[in-house]
Amino acid sequence: MEVFVQTLVAGVLKGGLYALIGIGMTLIMGVMGIINLAHGQMMMVAMYLTYVLFHYLGIDPYMALFVSMPSLFLLGMFIQRFLLNPLMKVESILPENQVLMTVGIAMVLTEIARFIFTSNYLSVQTSYSTKAWYVGEISFSAALCVAFAFAALLSAGLFGFLVKTDLGRSIRAVSQDNEAAQLMGIDSERIKIITMGIGAALVAAAGTLLLPIYYLFPDIGGPFTRKAFVITILGGLGSTVGAIFGGVTLGLAEAFGATYIGMDYEDMVGLIIFILVLLFLPGGFKRLTKV
Amino acid sequence: MKNHLGPLAFLLVLIAFPLAVRDPYYQHLMILVLMWVAIGSGWNLIAGFTGQVSFGDAAFFGTGAYTAGLLAHKLGMSAWWGLGLGGIFAVIIAFPFGWICFRLRGAYFALATLALNEVMRHTATIWESLTEGMVGILIMQTFVSKIPYYYIALAIAVVSLISVQVVMSSRWGYYFVSIREDQDAAESIGIDTHYYKMVSLCLAAYLTGLAGSLYMNYMGFIDPTIVFSLHDISIMAILVGIVGGVGTVYGPAVGAFIMVAVSEVFRTGGFGLLEKLTAATGSPVMVLVTKYIKEAHVLTFGLLVIFVILFLPNGVVGGWRKSRRSH
Amino acid sequence: MAYFETLGLVKLFGGLAAVNGVSFDVNEGEICGLIGPNGSGKTTIFNLINGYFPLDKGEIYFNGNKISGLKTHKICREGIGRTFQIVKPLKRMTVLDNVLASAFLRSHTKSEAVELAEKTVSFCGMTSLKDKVAGSLPIASRKRLEITRAMATKPKLLLLDETAAGLNPVELEEAIALIKKIRDSGVTIIIVEHIMKVIMTVSDRVVAINHGMVLAEGTPEEVASHAGVIAAYLGEDYCAAG
Secondary structure: OHHHHHHHHHHHHHHHHHHHHHHHHHHHHHHHOOOOOOHHHHHHHHHHHHHHHHHHHOOOHHHHHHHHHHHHHHHHHHHHHHHHHHHHHOOOOOOOHHHHHHHHHHHHHHHHHHHHHOOOOEEOOOOOOOOEEEEOOEEEEHHHHHHHHHHHHHHHHHHHHHHHOHHHHHHHHHHHOHHHHHHOOOOHHHHHHHHHHHHHHHHHHHHHHHHHHOEEOHHHHHHHHHHHHHHHHHHOOOOHHHHHHHHHHHHHHHHHHHHHOOHHHHHHHHHHHHHHHHHHOOOOHHHHHOO | OHHHHHHHHHHHHHHHHHHHOOOHHHHHHHHHHHHHHHHHHHHHHHHHHOOOOOOOHHHHHHHHHHHHHHHHHHHOOOOOHHHHHHHHHHHHHHHHHHHHHOOOOOOHHHHHHHHHHHHHHHHHHHOHHHHOHHHOEEOOOOOOOOHHHHHHHHHHHHHHHHHHHHHHOOHHHHHHHHHHHOHHHHHHOOOOHHHHHHHHHHHHHHHHHHHHHHHHHHHOEEOHHHHOOHHHHHHHHHHHHHHHOOOOOOHHHHHHHHHHHHHHHHHHOOOOHHHHHHHHHOOHHHHHHHHHHHHOHHHHHHHHHHHHHHHOOOOOOOOHHHHOOOO | OOOEEEEEEEEEEOOEEEEEEEEEEEOOOOEEEEEOOOOOOHHHHHHHHOOOOOOOEEEEEEOOEEOOOOOHHHHHHHOEEEOOOOOOOOOOOEHHHHHHHHHHHHOOOHHHHHHHHHHHHHHOOOHHHOOOEHHHOOHHHHHHHHHHHHHOOOOOEEEEEOOOOOOOHHHHHHHHHHHHHHHHOOOEEEEEOOOHHHHHHHOOEEEEEEOOEEEEEEOHHHHHHOHHHHHHHHHHHHHHHO
């Protein structure tokens, strides 16, 4: 029973971070209509940034959020502006060429990181990296709890932004109907650039928050990209609320998979969920809740 | 008959190639090119002609390779049986996969292929009792000379191209392109789009699996990271398919040649040219450049993907439109 | 039983009934016009007949068989062809290839299909355009291509969705002539149209739809003078002028 509860706690906490990763991806999916297969790699960039700030300047990872999020916001905008938006004017036979482009971007980001930092495993050891709080026999990792809180805060902030501000409304408009939004005078190219920036900033936050409890190497992006798309599919393409459920579900499934089946299978769990969703719940959670 | 003359002449050149070029290194490269012709043709069928972009061709390639390898390793049969069975096993994977994925439209198929790629690699890594995991499978190669492999690869490449040519000028071909161009319209004119996407995927998987079993026989060694590689197989297949010409019969042949050449140039530092230059000049800068260029082979691949999609999204041969102007 | 019959069709979109209990019959060999204001559910009815949307309630019979619940391609095989309001040409294929792709349905061999395609192209008057790439055609030709492609599946019933919208007067006359020619070749037609001139000239019978329900049914004259239809759709001006 203790093991069960412990696994549950670990799964939910991790799920909070996954939700953060998933929301960014989902936002991009909604507005651009594409799956961003460089999502995990953007997170990797943010992690290296955090590592550098900590290692060379001694900046705490939580403070590094104020650098990593804006930096990735800029990187995301750059990618959208110069690599993805131009594709809309290119006449292409393949419908998925934007997705392909993100694959190329992912490869480039990974290899640049390898160039600079080599393939070695890096980690950031902070005072709270291994700290935990106990409720009875159940441990709550301090870093994960803080990460969870930040994730909740950022998600709430994002919802507020999407619902209350003009820019947020424009983003939702483009997400619902790009053509109609353009007819209403919304500059959809600009909205796309900003959305990619926001998506990148959110995943950057996830990366920075994850670093104190994770190790870092250039290829870490791939598995997280896959997690992100599993979350997005699970939540229903383009549904932000669904992404939160998707993130927590994936976190739980991975935790239980690792505890009861074996660590080797942790990565497989997401992919199995993906297949199950395709089989039994095409459309994801969105279909159940109509959110 | 007239428009077959060009390819026929080219085929004669290819048949004569290993007799004229005795250097095993160049023979090796040509074998790779021919293998990629088969893979590229398969990718082009499902992605270029049918419009269902696969990001996970390695799943089928690896299945073919492991079929051949395991036949030899576990059953003590000749790995050459893999040429017959590798494609079939790839289809056995592709069939249920396609049946599930094609029920949904949009990005699902592309993502699912990517997931399949990963699932297969993980499975091959974890299931050690069957696949030997990361240790990989080593078999004895049948021939010492490259020449027999060359002709087998040539035969596979030619069969691939002819199959695609035949398929694309038949009912199936028209149905595939209709599905790519507009799925609703295709359904409305009586095309069972789910069924024909399956047909296209299975054909593609067969060709890719076939190439995989050739790889096992030729290289003699495989492990999960080689044959289920996302970059070296799946992305390479996409590049071969795009660079040559999306939705053209001969595009993948051109693409295979260009891509094998490009990746070899970077892998070897310009066929060793950079090393010679380094030795000749003795400059430390050149040493560094050579080292970086060799290390940057995946980076170049990524840059190439970006470049190709931005500037050559339909490849050098051109689209279906151009190739089908005459009847 | 009528040649073609819909019984109480219902289609809900998120709780809203786009089509709410529509029943009507079409007799063999006639042209049945479907009219109604924007958003009244005409195109949705086509999408239901054609199997593009699943029905929430109701049944559709054609030629003695129940066709509701079948997939779109099966319905086409049963002999119902359709065109799309927002045209869907196979852009990178030539006109002939577009038609050929659909001609395969009723052909055993490619040569048979080519023959059927050529015949259909010439029947619909597109011979001069047959080698043009579909994506390069102007709107009038695209609309005509929709009809040609549907005709190559040898339909017994043809659903025409706004084939006259966006045409100039000359093209309009040509379109009307083509529709009549198709009817005379023995094909039953259901036509959705905004341009009253077309509906009034070609229809043998008209069904008026509003808010997803049948408002009136009868000859064009009867429906045009029906008070409810005038109020809902045509407006006072048409009444005064007509």
